[in-house]
Amino acid sequence: MTGDPAPPKFLVFFDDIQDAIAAMKTLQKHLPHEVCHKIKWFNLDMTMTYKEAEVTHLHSGDIWGLCTTESFGDGEGWMCPDIAIVVQWRATSGLSTPWQCWGHAARVHGESSMAILFAEKDLFNNVKEERRMCNRKLERNVLVIH
Numbered sequence: 757m758t759g760d761p762a763p764p765k766f767l768v769f770f771d772d773i774q775d776a777i778a779a780m781k782t783l784q785k786h787l788p789h790e791v792c793h794k795i796k797w798f799n800l801d802m803t804m805t806y807k808e809a810e811v812t813h814l815h816s817g818d819i820w821g822l823c824t825t826e827s828f829g830d831g832e833g834w835m836c837p838d839i840a841i842v843v844q845w846r847a848t849s850g851l852s853t854p855w856q857c858w859g860h861a862a863r864v865h866g867e868s869s870m871a872i873l874f875a876e877k878d879l880f881n882n883v884k885e886e887r888r889m890c891n892r893k894l895e896r897n898v899l900v901i902h
Contacts, residue, residue, distance in 0.1 A: 762794075764840030765814060766821035771846055773799045773825055779845070780823040794820040800827040811836065840869050847875040
């Protein structure tokens with residue numbers, strides 16, 4: 757890994773602290789031992805001193821990413837302007853939470869970022885119903901000539 761460029765900085769948001777911890781451990785298992793410490797978890801239960809230190813490490817590039825809860829957005833000055841990837845794991849309370857989490861990405865003018873949502877299909881039932889209604893309207897308005 758020496759000499760390899762660091763991956764883009766990232767945040768992965770979870771609704772549950774235990775899910776964030778489990779995800780971090782899984783990600784670390786897939787990394788070489790010498791860099792597994794570059795991914796951390798971050799949540800409300802941690803001390804302010806720890807959280808401030810980890811945000812500083814994220815800013816400086818000493819760590820690559822955090823598996824976190826919404827608590828990442830609770831701190832003053834915790835914005836890291838060069839976050840390239842923001843992931844929301846599940847959207848159990850609708851789409852407002854992911855939109856807030858995605859707001860942490862690419863805060864530098866001219867930079868781009870990627871937002872990823874892993875959500876239950878039930879969240880999109882209203883979209884499916886709207887599509888069905890639209891298709892029914894189209895079917896009624898189609899003139900079939902034989």
